[in-house]
Amino acid sequence: MNNVIDIFKEITALNRCSGNYEDFISYVKSFSQKYNYECLVDNYNNILCKKQNSKATLCMQNHYDIVCLIDNNIPKIIEEDGFFKADNSTLGADNGIGCSYMLSLMSQGYDCEFLFTSDEEIGLIGANNLEHKLNAKYMLNIDSEEEGEICIGCAGGVDIFGKNYNKEIIKNSDNYQLYEVKISNLPGGHSGVNIHENRPNAIKLFGKLVKENSGLLLDINAGERINSIPVNVKAIVAFKSYPTNYNKDFICIEEIDTKSEHFNIWSSDILTFIYTFANGVRAYDEKLNVVLDSINLAKITTNIDSIDIELSARSMDNENLETIKKETSALLEKFGFEVTTAGKYPAWKPDVNEFTNEVLNIYKTYDSSASLEAIHAGLECAIFKEKFPHMKLASIGPNIFNPHSNKESVEINSIQKLGKIVKEIADKF
Template sequence: MSKIIEHFKTLTQIPHCSKEADKLCDFLVGFAKERGYEAEVDEVKNIYIHKGTPRLCLQAHYDMVCMGKAPQIETYEEDGWMKAKDASLGADNAMAIAMMMQLMEEGKVLEYLITSDEEIGLIGANQLAFDLKASYMLNLDSEDEAEVYIGCAGGADITAFRQDSYTEGKGACYEVAVRGLSGGHSGVDIDKNIPSAIKVLGAYLAKQNVTQLVSLYAGERRNSIPANAVAIVRSETVLPNEEAVTARVLDESPDILKEGARIIELINCFRHGVHQMNKSFGIPHTSINLAIISADEKGGMQVETSARAMDMEALEKLTQETVELFETFGLTAKVEDKYPAWKPEVTDFTKLVDKKMQEVFGQSRLMAIHAGLECGVIAQKYPHIKFASIGPTIRYPHSTREMVQLDSVEKTFSVLERIIQAL
């Protein structure tokens, strides 16, 4: 067990934020080759490591969502959990890679598919073209022990833009800020009543009848629930501090955005969060994250959102509704980085994984996840492969609260060993 954790700690010291993970790519290729494996890297930096003629391919991604001080990561342990000081930890998905590294140390005859830039739209998975030989693929990117995932949400990012200009304003100038909210994963945490800094700020401005907006900078990542939002406004009445909101007077008299009032209105009209629940699995069926908004004269108004749904018909409907809302407010909308849902299916492979999970944990559930596992994309490219997904318990990924349960890592690796042995 300690070897896996040591591998993970090594990975935390190699920067691997999305789009900035070349050093980790090079490290993993070298690590594999030193242990007798063949390693290939394609144009988008996906890594394919293999030996012999394996029946099983293990799959994970090697980029991470960098929040707080990340990629500067200082790990520590507390009450059986590993955490990072003021940073996202990157257990999503480096703990999976640490398990792979241990299996490479043991020389297991397996395929390892480690994809790039998963966290910013499954970019690597969408461009896969390796000649995979295994009949089964086990994704290691789910985040609850004793659960076998057999389906996942599809998703799409909807962005919008409109140019704006300044006009004369009235009243005192304020900085109105919401800072340091907990944040979280825009898929698996979207139903956990985590407040969005953008929505909190919008509600405050509407309550105080603020319509004069100078600038707005809010949110961090498309796949993270916003933790911070800061607006510069003008008001002819005194703006008070409220819980989670601070209002600070500035010694300035700036011009205001002509469409500032409409921006505030859009924030309050936008249905951030869960739209519909999936009764079969007790998870959201459709949701959308109002992720990032920026507004000033130079860059205009830019909005970034992340929509998810457990089937493609529902995703198409939610996407179209969002586009129409943006267009109602005079923005030009664009749909980006669309990826398919992975339709839940029970197979001989999912039954095997479920059985091995029960042997270790004493229980197991077949589940679907309201997040974008790469299985849906890869399954379209390799229809002969059967899929399942497992992973250790990780809480609050994509935030500085991210943590992984160490005992869960040990037990999940035991399940993995049993699956390998059975195949």
């Protein structure tokens, strides 16, 4: 697996932002031809590579899209203190590293089913709509982000969308002044993996600032991706006086040098919802050391005739997930939003079996503390378990820190260590 890092650098130079397929598909087609694999692409841009007359018992699977906080961003890799990072952007180690392991095995001629799925980061679209047939008995997903943990279960999730059309023109009889509010420099992070760390949510900080200073909302653009803890807010707000008691490290408030006799403002219910909404962890299992239920207030944007809101709910239990969805939908409706939901994927109930045990045994030869775990994040494994009930699945990965943020990094020694483990699993199955 000596070429994993070289391959990672090659594919990082491609546009792999969610919704972009051409560069990576072209790369994999050329790679497959070079190493004598069939390369099949379905209508949802999922790529399946396999040997002709394959007798594969193991499917290797990863998504190839990455979170880009700036559209069409190509990460510039920086090597620093034993880590790969990116220059002021996400790195795409999630899941470029997983794809690189697969391509490395292909360069060595392994008879596996190699499945690269599309648009995982925007709702597991590729996996949900997979048209390829898989025959393998086992699946190894390499989309986990902590060395030593073998994932055998994950949270399910659902995306919740609200539209509020309640806008009115009011007379500025109380001598309000306009201000531009900007929030930035927050750590951000993954709304599942990092949700229990109480990282500040830019939208919640904005709601607190404006509500506690009796502000009026005129315009807002907040958050980056539905599965990220929001980092940025840019808004136009009216206050009677300059706000007090706010964190100047993250929040910038500048007076707009104009006077208005009338304001076109959004309903105060929107600010009340943001301010009062119980964002973050809803339930935690101390024994499993895992978040059970959570919800992330991810994005709010102003359009010509509506304010649109996006939230991402997760649960380790499908019934709990349905409850969170219904409760949040009802709450949004109470505050004047029209609600839709989408992108639901099931929870993957933890399953210990002969495959997971063998993966654990192999892993323990490299790390005696390795263990079977469940995580509070969506993995495509949950979908594949529903689609292919006969399959036994496990997910592993190197140490990736702060995915979905500008601080994303991957440990180089961990990449190399996990490469040995992946190869030994491929040798075994």
